[in-house]
Amino acid sequence: MKPLCESAPAAIDITNLYAAYHRQPVLENINLSFPAGKWTAIVGPNGAGKSTLFHVLTGGMSPLRGRVKAFGEPIAFHRKAGNIAYMAQREAIEWDFPISVWETVMGGRYGHMRHDPLWRRLLPARWYAASHRDAVHKALEDVNMLALSDRPIGALSGGQKKRVLLARALAQQAKILLLDEPLAGVDPPSEQLILDVLKRERASGRTVIMVTHDMPGARRYVDHVVLINRFVRGSGLPEEMLSTTKLAELAVSAIEQTNTDQTLRSSALALR
Numbered sequence: 001m002k003p004l005c006e007s008a009p010a011a012i013d014i015t016n017l018y019a020a021y022h023r024q025p026v027l028e029n030i031n032l033s034f035p036a037g038k039w040t041a042i043v044g045p046n047g048a049g050k051s052t053l054f055h056v057l058t059g060g061m062s063p064l065r066g067r068v069k070a071f072g073e074p075i076a077f078h079r080k081a082g083n084i085a086y087m088a089q090r091e092a093i094e095w096d097f098p099i100s101v102w103e104t105v106m107g108g109r110y111g112h113m114r115h116d117p118l119w120r121r122l123l124p125a126r127w128y129a130a131s132h133r134d135a136v137h138k139a140l141e142d143v144n145m146l147a148l149s150d151r152p153i154g155a156l157s158g159g160q161k162k163r164v165l166l167a168r169a170l171a172q173q174a175k176i177l178l179l180d181e182p183l184a185g186v187d188p189p190s191e192q193l194i195l196d197v198l199k200r201e202r203a204s205g206r207t208v209i210m211v212t213h214d215m216p217g218a219r220r221y222v223d224h225v226v227l228i229n230r231f232v233r234g235s236g237l238p239e240e241m242l243s244t245t246k247l248a249e250l251a252v253s254a255i256e257q258t259n260t261d262q263t264l265r266s267s268a269l270a271l272r
Contacts, residue, residue, distance in 0.1 A: 009035075009036045009071070010034060010035060010036060010071075011034050011035065011070060011071060011176055011207035012032075012033070012057065012068065012069070012070050012075070012176065012207075013033050013034075013067075013068070013069045013070075014030050014031060014032040014033070014066065014067075014068050015031055015066060015067045015068075016029060016031060016065065016066045017030035017053075017063050017065075017066030017067075018030075018063055018065045018066055019052055019056055019063045019064060019066075020064055021052075025230065026049045026052045026230065027049040027052055027053060027056075027063075027228075027231075029231060029232075030066065030231070030232055031232065032226060032235065034209055034224070034226075035207070035223070035224055036071070036207050037205050037206070037207055038202065038207060038208075038223040039198065039199075039202045039208040039209075039210075039221060039222045039223050040207075040208070040209045040210070040223065040224040040225070041211075041218040041222040041224070041225050042210065042225075042226045042228060043211075043212065043218065043225060043226070043227050043241070043242070044227060044229050044250065044254075045229055045250070045251070045254040048230060049228055049230055050180075050211045051089075051180055051211065053228070054178050054180055054211065056068065057075065057084065057086075057178060058084065059075075059076065059079050070083070070084065070176065071083075071175075078175070082112055082172060082173075083175040083176060084175070084176045084178065085108065085169040085170070085174035085176070085177050085178065086169065086178045086179075086180075087168070087169040087177070087178065087180060088165065088180055089181050089184070093153075093161075093165070095153055096154050097153070097154075098152060098154075099152070099153055100150050100151065100152060100153070101140070101145060101148055101150070101151050101152075101153055101156070101164055102136060102140070102149040104153050104168060105136045105140055105149075105164060105167045106128070106132065106136050107168055108135075108136075108139070108167075108168040108169060108170070108171035108172040109128070109132040109135060109136065109171055109172070111172065112131075112132065112172075112173075113128070113129075116128075116129055136167075136171050138170075138171075139167040139168070140167050142167065142170060142197055142200075143163040143166055143167045143170070143193065143194075143197060144163065144193060145160065145164060145167060148160065157187075158185050158186060158187070158190075159186040159187045159189070159190030162183075162185070162186050162190060162194065163190060163194070165182075166179070166182060166197065170197070170201070174206070175207060176206070177206055177208045177209065177210075178210075179198075179208070179209070179210040179211070180210075181211055181212065181213070182194055182198075182212070183195070183212060183217060184213065191214075191217070195217055198210070199221060202223075210222075215247075218238060219239070219242050223237075223238075224236070224238075225237070225238050225241035225242055226241075227241055227250050229253045229254050230257055233249065233250050233253055234246055234249075234250075
């Protein structure tokens with residue numbers, strides 16, 4: 001694995017980010033750069049703020065303060081341009097909704113459809129522009145789900161659902177892929193397929209950023225690791241960040257942070 005160049009351009013730059021839910025801090029003083037064209041893993045305990053960071057990057061949550069840029073411009077510009085694709089956790093989707101695999105993946109093209117004539121957008125999906133249909137076809141082919149394109153999403157296995165979510169993100173053809181736990185709850189063949197797809201996307205020049213608890217996969221595949229537990233606890237090469245020492249420090253920080261939060265809550269209740 002080649003070391004990251006310090007002068008490599010950043011796909012995303014985060015400066016002094018602070019985010020909270022109901023006045024409870026979730027992320028504090030976050031200063032990070034995600035290198036362009038590289039594969040970054042975000043690692044941290046449950047409740048560390050990893051998904052919150054993605055909500056900020058996708059525009060689903062506004063930070064209380066801080067600045068986020070993508071390729072040197074405000075990140076909102078790239079969100080609007082469709083340059084950032086997001087793969088949510090499986091639980092974020094209503095799987096009982098009567099929609100097919102093909103239609104679900106076509107959802108990744110809706111941002112691009114804003115540029116199509118209104119009359120074409122009102123037609124049935126089979127009449128969408130060839131560029132959209134081709135992108136969906138390729139995405140389904142990449143995740144080995146083309147044969148199941150007409151199947152209702154509710155009839156899929158856990159690994160197949162993850163593949164569909166990944167295909168929808170791939171169909172967007174974005175510069176940046178954000179993936180929240182893409183390997184959680186999948187069977188070994190699906191896990192390997194997803195890793196191989198992400199490896200190809202990185203090789204094609206896309207920036208891949210994923211939240212994961214899969215340490216073996218991260219050690220083997222990614223270029224860059226960020227450790228988070230409310231604060232940035234480390235950022236660097238996998239062999240350093242995923243060492244036994246660093247992971248132990250991260251676990252200790254989680255215990256200490258939990259104890260601190262409980263003490264603050266008890267103090268606040270006592271003052272009421």
